[in-house]
Amino acid sequence: MSDTLAIARRQILAPVGLDDGHLERLVGALHSPAIDAADIYFQSSRLQSWVLEDGIIRDGNFNIEQGAGLRAIAGEKTGFAYSDELQFPALAQAAEAARAIAGGGGEGSVRTATSPAAARLYQPLNPIDSLVDADKVALLHRVDTEARRADPRVTQVVASLVAVQDTILVIGDDGRMSADVRPLIRLSVSVVVEDDGRREQASSGGGARRDLSYFLEDDRALDFAREAVRQALVSLEAGPAPAGTMTVVLGAGWPGVLLHEAVGHGLEGDFNRKGTSAFAGRMGERVAAPGVTVVDDGTLPERRGSLSVDDEGTPTSCTTLIEDGMLAGYMQDRLNARLMGMAATGNGRRESYAHLPMPRMTNTYMLPGDKDPAEIIASVDKGLYAVNFGGGQVDITSGKFTFSASEAYLIENGKLGRPVKGATLVGNGPDVLTRVSMIGNDLKLDDGVGTCGKDGQSVPVGVGQPTLRVDGLTVGGTAG
Amino acid sequence: MPNLATADTAERLATLEQTIEDLLQEAKRHGASAAEAVVSNTTGLEIAVRLGEVETVEHTRDHGLGISVYFGHRKGSASTSDLSPDAVRDAVRQACSIASHTQEDRCAGLAPAELMATDVPDLDLSHPWDIPVDAAVALAITCEDAARAADPRIVNSEGASFGTTTALSVYGNSHGFVGGYPSSRHELSCAVVGKDGDSMQRDFWWTTARAPEDLESAESVGRRAAERTVARLNARRLGTCEVPVLFRADVAMGLLRSFAGAISGGNLYRRTSFLLDKLGAQIFPDFVRIYEQPHRLRGLGSAPFDGDGVATVAKDLVTDGVLQSWLLDHYSACRMGLTTTGNAGGARNLSIGLGSDDRDAMLRRLDRGLLVTSLMGQGVKMITGDYSRGAAGFWVENGEIQYPVEEITIAGNLADMFRGLVAVGNDYDFASSMTTGSWLIERMTVAGE
Numbered sequence: 001m002s003d004t005l006a007i008a009r010r011q012i013l014a015p016v017g018l019d020d021g022h023l024e025r026l027v028g029a030l031h032s033p034a035i036d037a038a039d040i041y042f043q044s045s046r047l048q049s050w051v052l053e054d055g056i057i058r059d060g061n062f063n064i065e066q067g068a069g070l071r072a073i074a075g076e077k078t079g080f081a082y083s084d085e086l087q088f089p090a091l092a093q094a095a096e097a098a099r100a101i102a103g104g105g106g107e108g109s110v111r112t113a114t115s116p117a118a119a120r121l122y123q124p125l126n127p128i129d130s131l132v133d134a135d136k137v138a139l140l141h142r143v144d145t146e147a148r149r150a151d152p153r154v155t156q157v158v159a160s161l162v163a164v165q166d167t168i169l170v171i172g173d174d175g176r177m178s179a180d181v182r183p184l185i186r187l188s189v190s191v192v193v194e195d196d197g198r199r200e201q202a203s204s205g206g207g208a209r210r211d212l213s214y215f216l217e218d219d220r221a222l223d224f225a226r227e228a229v230r231q232a233l234v235s236l237e238a239g240p241a242p243a244g245t246m247t248v249v250l251g252a253g254w255p256g257v258l259l260h261e262a263v264g265h266g267l268e269g270d271f272n273r274k275g276t277s278a279f280a281g282r283m284g285e286r287v288a289a290p291g292v293t294v295v296d297d298g299t300l301p302e303r304r305g306s307l308s309v310d311d312e313g314t315p316t317s318c319t320t321l322i323e324d325g326m327l328a329g330y331m332q333d334r335l336n337a338r339l340m341g342m343a344a345t346g347n348g349r350r351e352s353y354a355h356l357p358m359p360r361m362t363n364t365y366m367l368p369g370d371k372d373p374a375e376i377i378a379s380v381d382k383g384l385y386a387v388n389f390g391g392g393q394v395d396i397t398s399g400k401f402t403f404s405a406s407e408a409y410l411i412e413n414g415k416l417g418r419p420v421k422g423a424t425l426v427g428n429g430p431d432v433l434t435r436v437s438m439i440g441n442d443l444k445l446d447d448g449v450g451t452c453g454k455d456g457q458s459v460p461v462g463v464g465q466p467t468l469r470v471d472g473l474t475v476g477g478t479a480g
Numbered sequence: 481m482p483n484l485a486t487a488d489t490a491e492r493l494a495t496l497e498q499t500i501e502d503l504l505q506e507a508k509r510h511g512a513s514a515a516e517a518v519v520s521n522t523t524g525l526e527i528a529v530r531l532g533e534v535e536t537v538e539h540t541r542d543h544g545l546g547i548s549v550y551f552g553h554r555k556g557s558a559s560t561s562d563l564s565p566d567a568v569r570d571a572v573r574q575a576c577s578i579a580s581h582t583q584e585d586r587c588a589g590l591a592p593a594e595l596m597a598t599d600v601p602d603l604d605l606s607h608p609w610d611i612p613v614d615a616a617v618a619l620a621i622t623c624e625d626a627a628r629a630a631d632p633r634i635v636n637s638e639g640a641s642f643g644t645t646t647a648l649s650v651y652g653n654s655h656g657f658v659g660g661y662p663s664s665r666h667e668l669s670c671a672v673v674g675k676d677g678d679s680m681q682r683d684f685w686w687t688t689a690r691a692p693e694d695l696e697s698a699e700s701v702g703r704r705a706a707e708r709t710v711a712r713l714n715a716r717r718l719g720t721c722e723v724p725v726l727f728r729a730d731v732a733m734g735l736l737r738s739f740a741g742a743i744s745g746g747n748l749y750r751r752t753s754f755l756l757d758k759l760g761a762q763i764f765p766d767f768v769r770i771y772e773q774p775h776r777l778r779g780l781g782s783a784p785f786d787g788d789g790v791a792t793v794a795k796d797l798v799t800d801g802v803l804q805s806w807l808l809d810h811y812s813a814c815r816m817g818l819t820t821t822g823n824a825g826g827a828r829n830l831s832i833g834l835g836s837d838d839r840d841a842m843l844r845r846l847d848r849g850l851l852v853t854s855l856m857g858q859g860v861k862m863i864t865g866d867y868s869r870g871a872a873g874f875w876v877e878n879g880e881i882q883y884p885v886e887e888i889t890i891a892g893n894l895a896d897m898f899r900g901l902v903a904v905g906n907d908y909d910f911a912s913s914m915t916t917g918s919w920l921i922e923r924m925t926v927a928g929e
Binding site for chain 1: 530534535542556557567570571578582673720752857861863866872886892925926928
């Protein structure tokens with residue numbers, strides 16, 4: 001932890017001449033007897049991206065962002081101001097604006113101190129420097145070549161590579177400082193296939209909190225290319241999806257977006273404190289079938305959704321949301337935890353210094369059961385097997401959610417049948433997991449491409465699940 | 481009357497223009513054969529209240545700079561939130577470094593010099609609102625109070641929000657074009673929660689405008705949020721069926737947006753649109769006209785020039801149901817062997833010709849079917865037009881609303897839905913960069929119980 005603090009000081013504070021004396025005065029300026037909590041969030045991020053299209057590296061971008069967000073909380077009230085100028089006078093002005101929420105005060109000074117070490121879940125490296133630019137470009141060319149080699153019907157390949165180093169420094173009102181240096185990489189491939197006048201598109205990709213050599217290991221990048229082509233070719237063969245309520249078998253891994261939408265958002269602390277979630281006041285009640293255990297785990301090494309400390313400096317944890325079918329826990333940031341008399345769970349996240357933190361998911365997944373996935377499919381007379389999904393959405397208050405299948409097959413008499421076109425699935429969050437009748441032994445996490453949006457703020461997240469049989473999900477196809 | 485930029489605004493515009501000049505000079509010094517840049521700064525205030533109390537007060541202030549450099553037909557880009565001279569030099573250096581690894585792309589470059597906007601008309605987009613925090617809080621509370629008082633079934637609230645921003649943005653390129661203008665935007669919204677027995681529902685309403693006096697009143701916004709919420713209580717499900725579907729005007733905006741996406745350059749040259757090769761073809765019934773008015777005074781989508789510096793022009797996209805124009809920026813136009821339509825950044829103030837039926841008349845036309853008032857999920861596939869989304873709304877019989885419905889999907893194909901458009905209402909009743917009434921679609925598959 002101390003070396004991440006050293007990196008944060010060097011990257012963020014030193015260039016603008018901020019020392020501990022300045023920080024102590026700023027925290028002091030945010031503080032007053034009427035203030036329950038306050039913090040300053042410094043951020044410095046570097047992003048580099050490359051795009052290949054039509055076989056050539058068409059564009060690249062380098063982005064530099066830095067700034068600080070200053071927050072003062074009194075009861076349920078939050079005053080917030082931020083600045084993309086890090087010089088002391090600009091920050092002092094922001095502190096004054098943020099503190100105005102509570103009026104008065106603001107003369108004191110708070111002694112800074114270092115927070116106890118949190119687990120290191122990823123190396124504090126800069127992935128942009130982990131490969132020379134020529135090799136990044138060459139990697140995208142290999143992806144393009146592989147996709148075109150995989151099938152002659154591939155007519156278009158777009159591949160992109162993004163590397164980010166995000167360095168943050170949080171100073172709480174008790175003067176405690178936490179820092180984190182967060183690498184994040186992502187590779188995406190999108191292909192168009194054409195056959196006999198029919199066109200389809202599919203995409204694949206992956207990412208991690210790693211250096212870029214991750215994509216070279218085990219030909220991972222080429223696997224993404226082949227996977228995008230495979231999915232697009234399946235779509236070429238797909239017929240209309242069925243319409244109506246039926247038994248649905250969800251594949252392992254990315255289909256865990258079901259959990260993210262159906263229960264995850266509804267168990268974020270803010271909606272429950274306000275009583276606007278369909279899950280509000282249901283702690284300890286049955287919300288899923290026996291055997292269903294769902295966790296939000298920010299501590300998985302090198303995963304896209306993981307954080308050593310959250311954006312309020314709280315170490316992340318593995319929070320059990322549903323235990324053996326019973327509602328067991330909420331995800332909390334500091335504000336909502338304090339107001340609900342609960343502990344912060346390390347789920348306080350924000351898109352950037354220019355946004356306020358709120359309770360957000362990290363990696364949300366269901367623990368495995370004991371069923372062989374083949375046995376689960378064989379158990380279904382007539383239904384749908386959905387293995388790949390696009391995004392989803394939920395209405396927190398009514399509990400209704402949707403998620404869109406991008407690859408699905410009919411199941412007839414226990415056997416996989418023809419592929420069907422993508423269809424949206426809808427259900428009711430508080431009861432969909434009570435309809436889980438079989439849980440596979442094949443827990444898988446997604447490949448690291450998930451992004452979650454809430455109140456206009458995007459953050460990277462992960463999902464996962466074993467193969468699941470759900471008795472009664474509504475499938476939005478066009479065939480009777 | 482278009483208002484004149486204040487002396488202060490003129491001074492700040494000049495500062496940003498100087499930054500653009502510095503960026504372009506620096507790019508030239510690095511050997512770039514062409515360059516373009518955009519710089520902006522935005523300030524604002526955002527207030528959230530809930531249950532009659534302030535929840536958050538946010539003071540926002542953002543700077544932004546983006547540059548693209550061209551070495552012949554090789555491109556590199558960089559962006560930053562730091563406008564200091566050092567950061568400007570660093571951004572140019574980074575963009576040039578990127579360009580040393582990108583490849584020859586015959587279409588990479590600036591739009592032709594002769595297409596640059598020759599004047600920057602004042603579109604009356606800037607009406608800053610220097611509202612004190614207390615007054616903004618009071619306005620939001622008035623809005624939320626109106627919602628909470630509207631119906632006893634409104635038992636909880638997500639709160640009301642007020643936001644105001646003013647922005648200055650300048651674009652320039654090495655043809656010598658430089659243009660900038662101030663703009664403002666104010667918003668008020670409210671979301672409340674209703675309860676009746678076990679049924680709990682949330683809905684919202686909003687208003688947004690360039691000028692404060694064009695906003696819907698706080699009371700009206702609150703009242704409409706409450707009406708929409710209460711109407712959803714005790715929703716039922718539907719059986720799977722094929723019926724006509726009426727998209728309420730605010731939801732029909734999504735269909736107009738999908739149409740704009742399908743005729744946008746990026747989806748055309750990549751061959752990922754279901755409307756490929758449809759220029760000049762009948763894609764809607766005869767009565768449909770869809771048009772763009774980028775110079776509408778105080779328009780939420782108005783802009784005098786596009787993201788390439790090309791003058792924006794009013795035009796029909798669909799006349800008598802026939803597709804008349806694509807939406808192209810310079811790059812996609814070049815890829816297609818065409819000329820830009822001045823749409824770098826998309827369509828601006830898109831409208832569909834309104835019909836003569838009001839809301840009730842549209843319900844009578846629907847007769848028996850589904851009125852959709854809310855859509856969820858991303859189930860629109862641009863390459864095929866396949867459409868499948870989660871929905872909520874009302875079941876209609878004999879031209880009258882019977883009961884609210886939820887946890888259903890509607891599915892079809894956008895090409896069929898466009899051809900099957902029966903009528904567009906005149907029930908346009910909100911402020912947006914898009915203008916549309918409700919859309920009655922002949923037939924879609926509804927999936928439910």
